[in-house]
Amino acid sequence: MPTPSLITKLEVFRVPPRWLFVRVETQDNLVGWGEGTLEGHTEAIEGAYADLRERFVGADADNIQDIWQTAYRARFYRGGPVLMSALSGLDIALWDIKGKKLGVPVWQLLGGKVRERIKVYGWIGGDSPSDVVENALERRQQGFTAVKMNGTDAVSWLDSPSELLDAVQRVKDVRATGLDVAVDFHGRLHKSMAKQLAKLLEPHQPLFIEEPLLPTQPEEIADLARAISTPIALGERLFTRSDFRPYLEKRALDVAQPDVAHCGGISELHRIAALTEMYDVALAPHCPLGPIAFAACLQVAVTSPNFAIQEMSWKIHYNKHPDEAAGLEADLHTYMSNPSVFDIVDGHVAVLQGPGLGIEINEGLVRETSAKYIAEQKPWRNPVWRGEDGSVREW
Incomplete structure (x- = not known):
């Protein structure tokens, strides 16, 4: 019988920019x-980890699926962004332990590889889109093709x-650089405007349009x-296989x-990948986050x-701290000892x-930076947008 790997400690670290x-x-x-x-709910997640710590310190880390099922099903209320995000972090860490214990990458434990490399894309422009052509050319120099x-x-x-009309022109300008471009509606547009923009963009062949409406509107x-031929992508605000089900059954989704x-870590991402494949839907995991989440996505990809393409947060605008004098900015590679594994070719x-x-985390830097961040900065919050009449608008 193999020796159990009992969990003795579960720690969480709040680190800049918002991870x-x-x-x-x-x-x-x-x-x-x-x-x-x-993003924007750090304290709630930290509270959820207090519960997971109480439940699973002393459990066998080898039993990833039993821990997942217990965390998800063994309480009356389940799902949702807070509980699933907390479960995600635990699940990813358990897969990391399992691979290290057996001396293999996680992807070997998921059945082995079906591809030799993984296509990625980078962000250009921020929430007020400007200078997109300049940013697109920078991304080309960095090795991106999308x-x-x-x-x-x-x-x-x-x-x-x-x-x-400005949005359409920006897409045309970026396409002229030779890059493929996806357009994120971010759930900001309601139906009357979204269907207009989708039609206007269609001749310019976006790679996909993302969250053309809020995820409450299957x-x-x-x-x-x-009504359109452009692929529709969404899923960052869906948290389980069950949440994806109505979109798949209604044929509302081309890219998950x-x-x-x-969504529940590597375990549930792998299950969602299999489910969406059955509906001939491509997989393009959302990941404007840190190196651990990115590495976890790559294991499933x-x-x-x-799998079609992977979001990569290197030099994304979210990684810029609003107070540069605080000295607490961080990027995808900051906490890694082996950043070259993410090189783009x-x-x-x-x-x-x-x-x-497959990544090495600089634990000392994580501990030092987390202590400084907690002492000196409030957790990240997304802006609240209001229209000219003072009413709340979607961010």
């Missing part, structure tokens, strides 16, 4: 890292059509899918974007036949070969 890392240690001195980031950009700033329920998104730090990163997640 929450999870460290799990076992009695045989194995350490796994996870990421349970839920990018994503926000389509619009804040838009009201029914706004001037002129609000949409019927309306299905209607839009029938579950977020490994929100290697094994999933329907011809729009792709290599399959990770190291055991577990």
Whole structure:
């Protein structure tokens, strides 16, 4: 019988720019890292980890699926962004431990690879889209062949059509650089405006349009899918296989974007990949987050036949701290001891070969930075947008 790896410690670290890392240690001195980031809700996740710590310190880390099922099913209320994000970080850390214990990458434990490299895309432009051509050219120099950009700033329920024309021009300009471009509507547009913008963009062949409507609107998104040829992507605000079900059954979805730090970790991301493959839907995991979440996505991407492209947060605008004088900015590579494993060549990163997640986290830096961050800065919060009449608009 193999020796159990009992969990002895579960720690969480709040680190800039807006991430929450999870460290799990076992009695045989194995350490796994996870990421349970839920942007703008850090304290809620930290509270959820107090519960998980009480439940699973002393459990056998080898029993990943039993721990997952217990965390998800063994309480009356389940699902949702907070509980699933906390479970995600724990699950990722347990897979990291399992791979390290057996001396193999996680993707080997998921059935082995079906591809030799993984296509990635980078962000251009921020929430007020400008200078996108310059940013696109920078991304080309960095090795990307595809990018994503926000389509619009804040838009009201029914706004001037002129609000949409600038978005169309920016897409045309970026396409002229030779890059493929996805357009993120960010759920900012309501139906009357979203269907106009989707039609206007269609001749320019975006890679996909993301969250054209809020994820509360599966019927309306299905209607839009029938009206345009552009692929529709969404999923960052869906948290389980069950949440994806209505979109799949209504044929509302072309590209699934579950977020490994929100949807239940590697375990559930792998299951969502298999489910969406059955509906001929591509997999493009959402990940504007840290290196642990990115590495976890890559493990699933290697094994999933329907994987298409992976979001990569290197130099994304979210990684810039609003107070540069605070000295607490961080980027994708900051907390890694082996950042070269994320090098981009011809729009792709290599399959990770190291055991577990295949990345090495600088634990000393994480501990030092987390202590400084907690002492000196409040957790990240997204802005609240209001229209010219003072009413709240979607961010």
